[in-house]
Amino acid sequence: MSDWPLWEVFVRSRGGMAHRHVGSVHAPDAEIALRHARDTYTRRMEGVSLWVVPSASITASDPGQDEAMFDPAVDKVYRHPTFYTIPEDVKHI
Amino acid sequence: MASTPPIDLPSHATGAGAFDTPALDEGGALFEYLLRLGDDSLILGQRLSEWCGHAASVEVDLSLANVALDLIGQATHFLGHAGKVEGKGRDGDALAFRRDVLDFRNCLLVEQPNGDFGRTMARQFLFSTWQRLLFRQLLGSTDELIAGVAEKAVKEVTYHQELSGEWIIRLGDGTEESRRRIEDGLAWNWRFIPELFEMDDLAAFMAERGIGADLAGFRADFDAVVSAVLAEATLEPPPDQRPILGGRRGHHSEHLGHLLCTMQFLPRTYPDSTW
Numbered sequence: 074m075s076d077w078p079l080w081e082v083f084v085r086s087r088g089g090m091a092h093r094h095v096g097s098v099h100a101p102d103a104e105i106a107l108r109h110a111r112d113t114y115t116r117r118m119e120g121v122s123l124w125v126v127p128s129a130s131i132t133a134s135d136p137g138q139d140e141a142m143f144d145p146a147v148d149k150v151y152r153h154p155t156f157y158t159i160p161e162d163v164k165h166i
Numbered sequence: 167m168a169s170t171p172p173i174d175l176p177s178h179a180t181g182a183g184a185f186d187t188p189a190l191d192e193g194g195a196l197f198e199y200l201l202r203l204g205d206d207s208l209i210l211g212q213r214l215s216e217w218c219g220h221a222a223s224v225e226v227d228l229s230l231a232n233v234a235l236d237l238i239g240q241a242t243h244f245l246g247h248a249g250k251v252e253g254k255g256r257d258g259d260a261l262a263f264r265r266d267v268l269d270f271r272n273c274l275l276v277e278q279p280n281g282d283f284g285r286t287m288a289r290q291f292l293f294s295t296w297q298r299l300l301f302r303q304l305l306g307s308t309d310e311l312i313a314g315v316a317e318k319a320v321k322e323v324t325y326h327q328e329l330s331g332e333w334i335i336r337l338g339d340g341t342e343e344s345r346r347r348i349e350d351g352l353a354w355n356w357r358f359i360p361e362l363f364e365m366d367d368l369a370a371f372m373a374e375r376g377i378g379a380d381l382a383g384f385r386a387d388f389d390a391v392v393s394a395v396l397a398e399a400t401l402e403p404p405p406d407q408r409p410i411l412g413g414r415r416g417h418h419s420e421h422l423g424h425l426l427c428t429m430q431f432l433p434r435t436y437p438d439s440t441w
Contacts, residue, residue, distance in 0.1 A: 077223065098225050099223050099225055100225065101336065102336075104332060105332060105336070108229065108329055108332065109225035109226075109228075109229060112225065112228045112229040112232045113224075113225055113228050116228075116232055
């Protein structure tokens with residue numbers, strides 16, 4: 074329905090994982106949005122938990138400001154914690 | 167003049183009125199009972215599939231298709247089991263696609279046309295409320311397959327019941343048009359409720375053996391759930407109408423034959439084709 078608001082959908086794929094954005098649904102209210110999210114995004118066992126958030130509540134960065142926002146990080150690879158030697162018996166890093 | 171031999175009645179028939187009352191034996195009754203369970207799910211699953219590509223939004227389209235697939239999955243289990251119980255080499259597909267209309271045992275509610283979204287949701291809510299209570303009771307069935315399917319399906323049906331209940335509430339307590347449509351939908355489907363609770367000889371026979379459900383046992387629960395949802399939807403229950411019965415004995419509305427034409431066309435035209 075064109076007059077239904079848009080909701081952003083977040084799915085937790087399994088316990089302990091963070092909810093990840095997977096897409097959006099139209100729905101008249103939050104309860105139906107959850108059901109639409111369930112039927113649209115978790116019908117193949119993709120998740121164990123769902124969040125829906127009104128798309129209007131999301132404040133997004135301005136694509137026109139990309140250079141100022143993101144370019145300064147480009148030449149600062151040392152911010153990646155990849156310069157350490159990890160002992161072999163340390164798992165799940 | 168040579169005497170003409172009498173027309174042979176089927177061995178299970180008992181003379182006058184035999185069309186309606188086959189004699190009951192354990193195997194035959196179980197077969198019939200499984201057809202009732204399986205055909206309810208199959209026919210409603212097929213009906214809901216007709217919405218595919220036609221709902222008002224892709225989300226509603228998917229939600230209806232999901233319910234349809236759950237129901238067809240239930241039908242696959244029940245009809246497959248029915249075929250084994252019958253022991254004549256028919257599998258679930260043969261029972262679904264090569265039976266004619268008089269041999270279907272679904273209730274009349276599930277074969278009713280979709281109408282608009284209000285009528286579809288009214289039908290779904292009444293059926294799923296009933297089926298949820300039915301499957302809860304069938305969890306204790308002495309037939310292992312029935313109990314097993316009920317255990318899996320009761321979760322699905324709980325969702326169907328909640329989803330359709332949410333829509334009843336929103337349509338009833340929505341706009342003037344949505345309210346009119348759900349009122350019409352409930353009024354249309356209301357006369358098919360008594361059949362859901364009909365305890366005929368077969369139903370009683372199965373219930374006595376602990377295989378089938380005692381339908382009367384959850385009528386009060388059904389009424390309470392329906393009343394609560396209608397109250398939240400600010401709707402009055404429609405006035406009781408003259409009940410229509412007969413689906414369990416193969417006396418169907420005209421609509422079922424048309425549904426079967428669509429559903430059975432492909433397997434009847436290209437038997438045993440695979441892809």
